[in-house]
Amino acid sequence: MNNWKFNFVVPLSPLDLILFMRKFISFFIIILFLLSTFSSKAGSDENDQGKVTLSGYVHDQSNGELLIGVTVYCYELKTGAVSNMYGFYSLSLLPGKYTMRYSYVGFNTMEKEIRIDNNLTMDINLSPIESVLGEVVIIGKRTDENVRAPEMSMVKMDIKTIRKVPALLGEIDVIKVLQLLPGVQATSEGSTGFSVRGGNSDQNLILLDEATIHNASHLMGFFSVFNNDAVKDVTLYKGDIPAAYGGRLSSLLDVRMKDGNTKKFGFTGSIGTVSSKLTIESPIIKDRTSFLVSARRTYADLFLPLAKDENVRKSKLYFYDLNLKLSHVINENNRIYLSGYAGHDTFKNEFASMGFGNQTGSVRWNHLFSKKLFFNLSLIYSNYNYELGTPEGDANSFKWTSQMRDYSARFDFSYYISDKHMLRFGATTMYHEFFPGTANGLGSESAITEFKLPAEYALEHSLYGSDEFKLTPKFTLKYGIRFAVFQNIGPGTYYTFDQNYIPVDSTVYRKGNIFNSYTSLEPRLAFTFLASEVSSIKGSYSHAAQFLALAQNSTAGTPLDIWFPATPNVKPQLCDQVSIGYFRNFKKNMYEASVEVYYKNFRNVIDFRDHAQLLLNPYLEGELRIGKGYSYGIETLLRKNEGLLTGWISYTYSRSFRIIPEINEGNKYNAPYDKPHSLNIVVNYDFSKRVSASATWVYATGLPVTFPTGRATVGNAIIPIYSNRNAYRMPEYHRMDLSVSLKGRDKPGRKWHGEWNLSVYNAYNRHNAWAISFTHDAVDPNITYAKKTYLFAVIPALTYNFKF
Amino acid sequence: MKYCKSIFLILLLSVTIYSCTEKIDIKLDESYARLVVDGSLTTDTMSHIIKLKSSSSYFYNQPSPIVTGALVSITSGTDTYNLKEDSAGIYRTDPSVYGVAGQTYTLNIKLPNPLGGHTDYSATSTLNPVVPLDSVSLLFHPDWSEHGIWEVKCYVQEPPTIDFYRFMILKNRTLLTDTLNEWFVTDDKFFNGNYTNGATVAYLQQGSAKEGLAKGDTVTVEVNSIGKDYYNFILDAQAELRGSNPLFSGPSANVQGNINNGAIGFFTAYSTTRSFAIAPGLKKK
Structure with a gap:
């Protein structure tokens, strides 16, 4: 529908590329120029109605961190604003006296009487709620954000909530906590891979300070790359993805790193069963410049040298993460942020070695053209690579490497035009480099010749604009559009395939030659209707295109799975989604409840042929089978955020199907992550100021699976004959986790705060099936049986957290 | 590719070092019986064997049922070798037969009774x-x-x-x-x-x-x-x-043989x- 393509028949030369880049740059200069003229008008900050602007930044009083998503509410006007990703808010008001309320989960609500005659800049510091016990709990001041915010299908997690959830091996992980929310599922036991609304895990856009993380996993997926000590805010959009972002069909996971303490030097850390971590943050210039350095490393291998076996002693098995951030306030209108991340997994034994990791970096500049026009420029680098090999000195010795790199720039504007309109617009551009794989012989004795898959390059651009329009105090309309362009650019080798997916021809394109382009026009529409003071109805529609896909055929995937771009053979995957929800708060916002229903329709969905060869295959595109799909579901959530007892219950019913002509004889089959029922219960109870306990219970239908319905003997082996694709299911999954934490005694003047955390994963020792295989008896090979592999029995873990 | 696969297995072992396996009862549907062919023709001068069997339900727990009384032949277009069933379900060529590089051989099977809906099956293979x-x-x-x-x-x-x-x-x-x-x-x-x-x-x-x-x-x-x-x-x-696991295995799928009419197995030269x-x-x- 919204997709057409044009091919550049005439090959372009490097000169054309330069011309193209110049055009692109001049395009941005024009945009900037237009904006600056238009902002000079906006810069006067005057409205037609004589309104003035209240704006500023919201900080955490304890450490100066900018707070994202703080609700700013004006009692008299019954209107408000929300602080953006950089803690900035802006509100148009008529001059006068008002009572403003600043509220944020986990922080004491602040009320402020203001008298505003001219534009007013008011930076706010909110103090975190240290402990609910022994303090006067002010009822009725809780935020009604759940009902009021013109956003749906969105979940925000603050680090405090994430920390309370019991974790596998005591290693708290943001992604695993998100998996406890409706519509989000783990791809397999203990995995940080996740499926949103039945989609594939490669349909999630994962950003860390705006840089794409191509593989968010450590240690074969059991831990994510996000070190929670360095993370400030986690937002997951399951639908209604802001127009500023695109390129994925299922979700956007936006992870923001802390900016570093601007008030005082401090460090936090933990010593755990699997890993230890240390974070140092400090102001360099108080309230203006700050930094954060956070490091995490696992140390299972540190004990390997104690092993008896020499080969075990030489083995390596660890991962590390390093997060760096530097924030600087240049002046009232300019701020700059530098972020960096590097992580790597290393595995080595006498037979093989493997390593993989992400490196990202971003530079961001916030500029206020006026109190109404917020601008952000980001320059972003992202890299993922892996290497795999065997030791030198053998005929089979080899080394195999693969890499993917992105360079991108984005311009984002937030224009707080009036109390009725909030405009967001901008442009993005990205250059992708794919080096899918090179295998070399290693050492003089190796007989292996070099085997290299051709590199691929692509450009991805977008222009977007959206308006949040408060039609009436009760009705907010959000509409927007995103125009995306994806281009394959030379040098590149492009294969054509016949009807049987056999490569018949190849074309080599010269450097700079744009040999294929796809465009996509993606409308977004959403509304919020306040049905009453405590309830609302929200709805949204969006169209999305995805130009990259992951060559991953298994449910959990491995670090070796490579990303590949859309090409003339592989059309972009498309998705239309509609969702509608009812949001209701109870007991003066003590309880938040929501019900959402969604339907998604997919086109050009990618699956793989039976027994697909996805690794080191130059004809990878010949392994793809393209079709359509659809999914639907209902998601319910009841959440209690404050009080001694906090937590949530979520239940999801969801289905997801695919229809691909060459798979399952063209019949509809269950998509790989089709899990009809899913129930999650998370509770935390504060027994005293020092002691709290948490429990989670999860239940889910097993993933679809293909089982044998017959067998044949060939080559003295029993070969299974299978059912239709995904016609069976794994056994149902359920598990309970528990944790208790004990804080050290607080004494006046004591700066060191310690906390012990004891967690038990899989408390009632359920043997949840990770894999089911069919095998034969060792004595009588004619006797066949099914066996299940389960990963975790009861796993207790002890962690000591500290803060100075 | 074989090397890569052995590496996956090693890596997988490291991941599942704490994993356990146990038997599990699974109820499976029954599938219809199909012809299973297993045989070859090589450059060696010898009696070449084609075995004919029937498929069974997955938990059949006995040797595969044997298919007897079939007419089996291998032809290169010019030469045709008829195979003799010297023991039940095992069909042999004469000991003097050998395959020649570059030739394409066709296996023809005619069953006395239909199995999997057919009586006639064939397969071809080229000798490298x-x-x-x-x-x-x-x-x-x-x-x-x-x-x-x-x-x-x-x-x-x-x-x-x-x-x-x-x-x-x-x-x-x-x-x-x-x-x-x-x-x-x-x-x-x-x-x-x-x-x-x-x-x-x-x-x-x-x-x-x-x-x-x-x-x-x-x-x-x-x-x-x-x-x-x-x-x-x-x-x-x-x-x-x-066996399958969520890390490396794609969806389980039938193994594609070269016998026509939906039979299982392979005839190779x-x-x-x-x-x-x-x-x-x-x-x-």
Whole structure:
């Protein structure tokens, strides 16, 4: 529908590329120029109605961190604003006296009487709620954000909530906590891979300070790359993805790193069963410049040298993460942020070695053209690579490497035009480099010749604009559009395939030659209707295109799975989604409840042929089978955020199907992550100021699976004959986790705060099936049986957290 | 690709080091019975065998039912060999028959009663040229596993064409690789046109009674130059036999044979060459 393509028949030369880049740059200069003229008008900050602007930044009083998503509410006007990703808010008001309320989960609500005659800049510091016990709990001041915010299908997690959830091996992980929310599922036991609304895990856009993380996993997926000590805010959009972002069909996971303490030097850390971590943050210039350095490393291998076996002693098995951030306030209108991340997994034994990791970096500049026009420029680098090999000195010795790199720039504007309109617009551009794989012989004795898959390059651009329009105090309309362009650019080798997916021809394109382009026009529409003071109805529609896909055929995937771009053979995957929800708060916002229903329709969905060869295959595109799909579901959530007892219950019913002509004889089959029922219960109870306990219970239908319905003997082996694709299911999954934490005694003047955390994963020792295989008896090979592999029995873990 | 797969297994082991397995009861539906064909024609002068069986339900727990009374023949277009059923379900050519490189052979089967909805089945396979094996060597690694492991290495001038190989290992004329999941198959992606300077084709466990070598034991390597479809058949079947896991396995799927009318299995023609090495005595530790 919204997709057409044009091919550049005439090959372009490097000169054309330069011309193209110049055009692109001049395009941005024009945009900037237009904006600056238009902002000079906006810069006067005057409205037609004589309104003035209240704006500023919201900080955490304890450490100066900018707070994202703080609700700013004006009692008299019954209107408000929300602080953006950089803690900035802006509100148009008529001059006068008002009572403003600043509220944020986990922080004491602040009320402020203001008298505003001219534009007013008011930076706010909110103090975190240290402990609910022994303090006067002010009822009725809780935020009604759940009902009021013109956003749906969105979940925000603050680090405090994430920390309370019991974790596998005591290693708290943001992604695993998100998996406890409706519509989000783990791809397999203990995995940080996740499926949103039945989609594939490669349909999630994962950003860390705006840089794409191509593989968010450590240690074969059991831990994510996000070190929670360095993370400030986690937002997951399951639908209604802001127009500023695109390129994925299922979700956007936006992870923001802390900016570093601007008030005082401090460090936090933990010593755990699997890993230890240390974070140092400090102001360099108080309230203006700050930094954060956070490091995490696992140390299972540190004990390997104690092993008896020499080969075990030489083995390596660890991962590390390093997060760096530097924030600087240049002046009232300019701020700059530098972020960096590097992580790597290393595995080595006498037979093989493997390593993989992400490196990202971003530079961001916030500029206020006026109190109404917020601008952000980001320059972003992202890299993922892996290497795999065997030791030198053998005929089979080899080394195999693969890499993917992105360079991108984005311009984002937030224009707080009036109390009725909030405009967001901008442009993005990205250059992708794919080096899918090179295998070399290693050492003089190796007989292996070099085997290299051709590199691929692509450009991805977008222009977007959206308006949040408060039609009436009760009705907010959000509409927007995103125009995306994806281009394959030379040098590149492009294969054509016949009807049987056999490569018949190849074309080599010269450097700079744009040999294929796809465009996509993606409308977004959403509304919020306040049905009453405590309830609302929200709805949204969006169209999305995805130009990259992951060559991953298994449910959990491995670090070796490579990303590949859309090409003339592989059309972009498309998705239309509609969702509608009812949001209701109870007991003066003590309880938040929501019900959402969604339907998604997919086109050009990618699956793989039976027994697909996805690794080191130059004809990878010949392994793809393209079709359509659809999914639907209902998601319910009841959440209690404050009080001694906090937590949530979520239940999801969801289905997801695919229809691909060459798979399952063209019949509809269950998509790989089709899990009809899913129930999650998370509770935390504060027994005293020092002691709290948490429990989670999860239940889910097993993933679809293909089982044998017959067998044949060939080559003295029993070969299974299978059912239709995904016609069976794994056994149902359920598990309970528990944790208790004990804080050290607080004494006046004591700066060191310690906390012990004891967690038990899989408390009632359920043997949840990770894999089911069919095998034969060792004595009588004619006797066949099914066996299940389960990963975790009861796993207790002890962690000591500290803060100075 | 084989090397990559063995690495995955090693990596997988490291991941699942704390994992456990146990039997589980699963209720499976019954599928209809199909013809199962398993046979070959090689460059060796011998009595070549085609086995005919029937498929069964997965938990049948007895040897596969045998298909008897069929008319079985192999033809190259010019020559036709009729096979005789000398024991139930086992059909043999005359001992003087041998395959010729470059020829395409067709297997024809006519069943007395329909099985899987058909009585007539056929399959074709082209016999690939012989690749002469230079020599074989044995290398003992005393520190690999408790009793040590023998590495069987192979020296071949690999031709520049795209080729696929199967390696069969015999110890003193007894076939060690007697089941499909023990066959080592490889393509020539990493070796194409090169001299394979001792590429590993098998590992023998010294601790195993079947595989362990004493001084003077002969280890024979048989190289089969096989077709791409048979190579894929073996790899796919091995993948299914290895069992599935969420890290590396794609969805389970039927193994594509080359028999028509929905029959299972494979008829393959291939060339064979052999070379051997004699095990040296081991130094006492």
